[in-house]
Amino acid sequence: MSARIHKFRNAAYKYVFSKEAHQLLPAHYKRRCMEFMQGEPTAVHWQPEQGPFKLNPNTGKRERVQNVPVKVVYPEECNKGLWGGEGLVVGYRKSDRRFASRIPKIWRPYLTKRVLYSEILDKYFEIQVTLRTLDLIDEVFGFDHYILKTSEVDLNSQLAMKLKREMLLALVQKTLYPEDPTIREKVHNKYKQYLMPEEEAEWVGLTLGQAMHKARDKHAKENPTRPLKEVFTQQFIQDLSEGTAEHQTEDSWMSKLIPFGSKTSSKS
Template sequence: MASSRLQVTARQLSKTFKKKGRFEIGIASELPPAYKKFWREWKVLKPAAVHFVPQEGKWKRDELTGETYPIQNIPIPLKFPAEINEGIWGGEAVVKGFQKRDDRRRRVPHYWVPVLKRTVVRSEVLNTHLSVTVTDRTISLINDHYGFDHYLLKTPACDLVSVLALKLKKQILTELMNGCPRHAYDPKKQMEIYEEYKTYLSSYTPEEIEWYGLTWYEALSKVAKLKEAANKPIPLKNVYRKNLVEKLKSAGIESKSSSADEISATTSWLSKMNPFGKKDEA
């Protein structure tokens, strides 16, 4: 009885003192839903299995013993070095583990690194060739999707992983949203490419494309700049000068320096009293 009461109390306390999430602290709370959607696609969604073969179903029966046991598709822990953001690895990463190279010796730590190669890919929408670092799986995926642009646009952010791939995807979506202006020299080809890829725009809004592909710090920096531009302070001298000009106009007082430009051009009496200042030429 006492244990059940303690459990209820613990649940109530957990609801009361709930730990704040990433988007509830500081300036991150002002991030728009468009970026939250991208972040969920990039960091929260479960990526496709690359380094292991997942088994279907929930239960499996052993053919020898007839024993039934649950299927557990536990992904292999991966290491994502900084170099992964400079290429397109197709979902591959570095695997850390142990390797037993001799039966008479103990196992030793080992890193399995993907085989990287430099190749050139072509983007039809961007109308350019790109030299990128890829893996064999990346080339296979590009061939399976019948083109580099189709591969980027069909693959979710959690499988692209690298920042370079996300930036290119955002650039392609922006180009499609603007009507493929890089093919303006050939209107017929421009229309063909737009008709081929325009179906991908239905999954995104202009705001989502604007925030797509930004890293966490880039998104926070953008929010800070937008906030600073919206709340940019106006110098009080401009406000007082404008009020003075309006009062003079309403009172009907004529003055040589009635306009704001002429008032700003006139020198103050303090500058005339400055002995080190430049004197007006006669």
């Protein structure tokens, strides 16, 4: 599961696991991360052709289809908004100059700030979006449906994943609309198709650093560190209760409590 960044697709953020991460992180979190890193996003800036072959309109001959995706760059600004799969398209444009056939060019998506309402969280958010994002929200009939239904591969935004985590936890913990039980049940039933176990919802949308911090705390609680003095004392009490400590001298069990005591006494 561990792989270098260059083996993965281009994205607004990355997941690169260390040996410690493999040991501590839960399997469902690592599975979602790898699905994001290796998944193919929906084509936005180009339209792939279907089938293995096509007819050349000029010659009428059958040719093999070669789908070459457009090179898209996703800057860090994608994590602060909802770009709907759009990014910076890197390419060339024709030149009017005599000795220059093409000039490098970057096409940027049109960004605008809009106020979006979350029915689950009962909050308004001012978010930088593209026009395609607004169309996608209309297609699924609401901002909450868009966040919960769209995969992480197509969202490609840490802000979107943070909102998804808050929505999922609000649904599974039923903390939405605490002062109105009627609306709470109505909204909960409307979005119950997205419910998942709480132990998995807690990990959705966490960055790798946040997930490692959570995993280390969980591991420390499940495996508390015990002082050696406490361990040897408990063992000695158990030996006394079982009667196996009768033939041990005072130096033998004292050396367990104070490992360097015998060396010190021998030198003196």
